[in-house]
Amino acid sequence: MPSLDWSQFSPLDHLIALALIVGWxxxxxxxxxxxxxxxxxxxxxxxxxxxxxxxx
Known part of the structure; x- marks a missing residue:
């Protein structure tokens, strides 16, 4: 399994993911x-x- 390249995600993606986690x-x-x-x-x-x- 290849390692995930975190540089492909923008800061907006991180904020969306954080908002989803907090929402859950x-x-x-x-x-x-x-x-x-x-x-x-x-x-x-x-x-x-x-x-x-x-x-x-």
Whole structure:
């Protein structure tokens, strides 16, 4: 496998690649945050209030 010649890429190509990587990271973190929030909401619905004094 030949080595990659980085001189064939312009600075604009590097900025586009960096923007794509950052975009994927942000999208992944956002989806993980939504999944965790949904899991916590479902868990709180399943477990319910743990305190013994329920308000009427």
């Amino acid at each position: 990271v942000v999208l992944t973190c956002l989806l993980a945050s939504l999944a965790i929030n949904l899991a916590l909401r479902v868990f709180s619905l399943v477990v319910g209030p743990r305190s013994g004094n329920r308000s009427p």
